Each structure stands twice: as C-alpha cells, then as structure tokens.
Amino acid sequence: MSRNIGIDLGTTHSLVAAVIDGKARCLLDEDGQALVPSAVRFEGEAFAVGAPALARAHMDNGITFTSFKRFMGRAPQEVAEEAKAFGYTLVQGDDRVIRFQHGELVFTPVELSAMILRELWQLAGEVLLSRPGGVVITVPAWFDDAQRQATRDAARLANMEVLRLLNEPTAAAIAYGLEKGVDGQKVVVYDLGGGTFDVSILELNQGLFQVLATSGDTRLGGDDFDQALAHVVKASLSLGDLDGIQWRMLVRAAERVKRELTLADSATLKVELGGVEHQIEISREQFDELIRPIVDRTRGSIERALADAGLKPRDIDEVVLVGGSTRVPLVRSFVKQLFNGKEPHKEIDPDQVVAVGAAMQADILSGASQLTDDLLLLDILPLSLGIETMGGVVERIIPRVSTIPATASQTFTTHVDGQTAVDIHVVQGEREMVRDNRSLGRFRLTGVPPMPAGVPRIKVEFTVDADGILSVSASEKSTGVQASIKVEPSYGLSDDEIEAMLEEAIDKAEEDFDERLLIEARVEAEGVAHALSKALESDAALLRGEEATALPALLAELREAIAGTDRKRIGGLTKKVDEQSAPFAQRRIERDLSLALEGRSAAEVGEALGVE
C-alpha cells in the first residue's frame, strides 16, 4: 500500500515527512538535507527547484523566485509594494490573478508552489521507493478561504490527492503528542520563522484539537536579527557606502554570527569587502540587546491572541516553539518569561516539527495507523463569512471561530419581474462594510423560473469544509428547481484556468524533466569550472606538457557549453574536464602534502590540507 506523506509548504523552505516503522521523520535529499528552499529559478525555458535555484540566485541570466507563499490567494492590487520589494514584475491589467512576468514568461504563485510540491513528492518517491499516497499540506492558521484554495489548487496542479489542509500550529502540537495530555489543556504555539511570526492558541480535549485564536506579524522574523546586526557592524566598522552585493555579504556574515551565538558566548564576524578583510567580535550580550526590541514585537500578537481566546498567560499549560529563529537563546528566554517560567517544548527540531506533525496526521488518515486511532482535529473558521446586502453592508452568515465543517443557508429573492438570475457577493472578514472586507467571489445563480419580483424563494446553502474552503449550492423553493451556480473567484485562478494549466503540465511533463536537469548540470559544471580556473591561476607551474594549453581550452569550451542549453554537452564536458585535469589535481595534492610535511607540526599539516 502506498504511504501517505505530510508536507510543510513554507515561505522560505519546505519539507516532506512520512511515518516509517511507526515513527514520523523528515525525508532527506541526497545531500542529507531535509530543508528544500522554497525557490524556483528560470533561465530561459530551463528551470530549477530548491537548492540549485538558490545557488544561482545571484546570476543575472535568469530569475529566482522565493517567498511566493506570501502571494498565494491574494489580490494583485494589494501586493504591488511587496512584489516590488522582492524585485518581481507583476503583469499589469489583471486585477484577479497575480502573475509574475519574466521576459516572455509568466508565472503564478500557485504554479511556483506546485513546482515545490512536485519536488517534494519526487523526493518522497525516491526515499520511500514507491509512489506516495495522499498528502497532508500545512497552512498558517490564519489563511483565509482564497489562500487555502490557492494551496489546494497548487496541489491539484502537482497532481496530488490532498487528504487535508492542516493548520501549522496544530501540526506542531500533534508532533509533540500533546493530545495525550490532560483534558482541556491550552497550548500556545510560538512560530518565528525567517520572515514571519505566527502565534496560535489551541485547546486539546480527548484527542480533539481546536484552534481558539491566532495572531501574528507577516513582516517579523529572524531575518530582522541579521539586518539589525549588519547595520550595527556597518556603523562600528565605518564601512561607508556598500553596494547591494556587499550588503548581502555583510548580512550573510551576520547570519553566521547569529547561528554561532546560539551556542557560544561570543563570535567573530568576518567579511571581505572590496578586497579588504574586516572582522569584529560580537558578544551574546551585545547581540541580545540588539535584537531585544525585535523579539519584543512578538508580545503584542501574543496578547491579542490571548485576549481573543479569553485567556491569561497563567492559563497556558504548554508552549511549543516552531521555526528556526526560536533557536536564538533570547527568544527562548523571552517566551519562557512571558508564560510565567514555563519551559517551552523544543525537543523536536523547530524547522521540522510542522512537517513531522503533518506526516503523523497523514498516517492517521490512512485509517491503518499504529500511532493512534483516537486523534481527531477540529478546526475553526478564522474569519467570518458574509454576503453583500443593500448599501454595501455585510450580512454575516457564518461567524468566525465557528467549528468547521459548517453550513448556513439564506433565502434570496428577485427584485425585477421575470428576473432569472441573482448575483451573490461573498466576503470574508469582520468589518461592517463590504469594501473593508476581503472579497471571495461572486456567485451567479441562473435558471431561476421567471416569476413576479419577490416571489421566488431561492435557498442558498453555504458550506465550509474541514479545510476551511467555501462552496455554495442553491435551489428555488417554490418550484424545486435546482438553480445552478457559477463561481467567479475575486482573486485566484478559476476552475477552468486550473484545468488548462493541468493539461499543459501533463503535456510538458517530459520536457520539464529535461529542463530541470539542465540547470542541475549547469550547477555541477560551474563548480568544476570554478575549481579548475582557480587551480590554473595559482599553480600554473605544475602543468605538464600539453596541459598548459589543453586545460584552459577545455575550460573555455565548458564555459561556453554552460552558457548554452545542451544538457548532454554540459554533462559530457564536465566529465571530460574532471578526467583530464585529474593528473594536475593529483600533482597539486602531492605538492601540498610535501609542503605540509616539511618540518611542520601535525596541526599545521592539517591546516595546510584543509583538514579540521
């Protein structure tokens, strides 16, 4: 039987996990990595997904998309600023679907997410040695209908059967097995990622999970720590004006220091800018003082969530840490102090905990789980659903915090004699006026029997399923005619568009496979070319016979191939360069060895050989 899998489809990275031998674990790629960067790169028709996409992000012969989860299910007009900040060009004149433009190509966030999903699916297939079964995909607890729908659309494009969309905090609580604890316990899930912060409060009762409240900040995360440190270092070293690339190098150096400081009391920030090596010592205290105001910004969201749930910090029984940034000691102590000294759960890798929970849920949904058969997740609607009435006022039909699935029905009538169609505008949000809420879609009821105005009684039923996604059905009560409904989503792709993409994707599947291999071949070839060119520069004296002319020629040929699109040629030349430069490489190693052994200490030998 095929095994179900759990996927954490994240903003900066994604993971896939499965239950193997009764234990949920993240599946590792061939480099031993669980984290697949949520990045997709295009170079002409070629593309790459994950680490290779990120590795070439700095090159200008293509474009690398990251953070596209931020754009899922949103309106083009509300993301203009954000798109600009990420350097993405939006296709103009479309106010329904976000499309990024690159040259002649156009991509939607849903398609990009589908590419990540496919990548994870393939990874799972390779590790599990069989085609995976159904998938559980996690989403932020605050995702609205359009965002959840977009996630489901991405899965559909990737040809997957979605068993359930699972809220991320719920997945984390499952991973820790908190449902086995005392009845009625309240759990806070504190999720600080690279660029986003979410806090959720759950109540657990006899194996039932309920999200009581959720809050957060979509522009707050560990990346802010790196930026803050980089700014301070720039000032104290008087680095003057830095260009974009230099600034990014400084931020990366700051990030390395942040990581070191999770264990060490101090660390050295080293960065080479314009050929000058700079370094500065950063202590844990300095770092903590620097980031304290940033960490403190999570407090407001936590207080809001507690207030929404009608709870005080002392009512909280368990605290769970999620997201790589919760490794920072100050974050941990801040959270602990906020909840009256309660020790937060951090036993499971905070990057992996959501995927682990998703895998457990996927396993339970197989109906043949050995983990537990008594776990049932009950979620709530994060935002109220309503319909537009006269004067642009919202009439609420399903209030927020209702347990889902939920239904509500409403009777509509006509305003004109003989009217055969009625439009219903559905919105999501808590505000009184339609314009202040999020428009979900317009439903057009057709086939209403022609009758005098006000006579037809059209009963419209709104249903929110267990994933928090709305569907609508209608019937005319006096005649029993089943009116049909056409859904025109306000934002996001329509059913027909998804179908068209799906067909295209199937047609292109084989071609796509070739195209992704091209970039992987380029990445490998560039590594080889880079190493050889450095060696030629530094050790020309070690070249023998024809090597002095043959190797540079071969290198030039390889570089030319990399710039082209012939994958087989790139692969062949990479191999050829590898083979023909092997004697040269061998000589360099021997030279290093003999240098190393000439009256040096063991430590120096190690250093000379690059052994730590």
Added chain:
Amino acid sequence: MQPPPVEPDHFGVLGLERRWTLSVQEIDQAWRDRNRLVHPDRFAGKGALERRMSLQWTAAINSARRALREPVSRGWYLATGQARPRDEGGVRLDPDFLEQVFEWQMEANADPQGVQQQAETARQRVLADLDQRLSAWEQGDRKAPPAGVEELLSQMKYLDNLAQPG
C-alpha cells in the same frame, strides 16, 4: 452512512434527549462522540458520496452544538424550533415591561451603573423564571413546545442589552 435529515433536529443529531437541563459538558461530550463517527477525517480516501455525507453530518452537529450550548438559544429552540428570535411575528411584550425598558434607556446616560445593576437584577429574575418553567415542562411529556417562555426570552434580549451595553 445515511444523509442527515433535511431540517435536522439539533437534539436528535447529537443523540440527545429533548431537554432544557443540559450542561455544557453533556453537550460537548455528545458532540465529541458524534464527531468521532462522522467527521470527514474518518472518510479521507473514501468515495465522494460518503465524504459528502460526512461533511453534511459534521456541519449539522456543529450547528446543533452552537444552537444548544447557550441556555437562551436552547430556550428559543425548544419554544419555537429556531435557535434565535423569530424574524417576524413574535410575541407581544407586556406594556409595563416595555415602559420599564424605556425608562431605563432614558436614565442610562445619567446613571449607567445604576441602570446596569437594575437590569441585571431583572435579568436574573427572568432567567430564574425561565429555568423554572422549562424545568417544569421537562418533567412532562414534552410533546407540545413549552408555553409562555417566548415572552421571557424576548425580554432577555432587551435586558441583555441594558445589563451589558456595547
């Protein structure tokens, strides 16, 4: 699995007797037990028809729980078959009661706390009256809807607003 009834009885879908004296714990327990039977997660990977029924059932038990959990909405449901006041054609309220409400509304600006307290006292009295009548009704055969409670429930609506303004 059978589809749920078209106009489901909130007590029935939760497997509860038609009663007034129900604790929140009893209702939640019944709701949880039903969830284990009908929730869509129990039908993941099953056929479309079964999944659809499971969805309808779960939505029905969720509505039932919401309708019955609060005593006042439970009272409305027992009295009228709807968990909220009728849209049109409800009972006529006692003119004396309406006059009292009007008076309190006039005074509310000058002495908000005093009015709140008086309204709260009145609210408690109505609630006790309601509890007494519905408990008595529960002792009987429960065939007819409870009599005389609709007016008390309508009064609650006004008193709630005055006792907890905003």
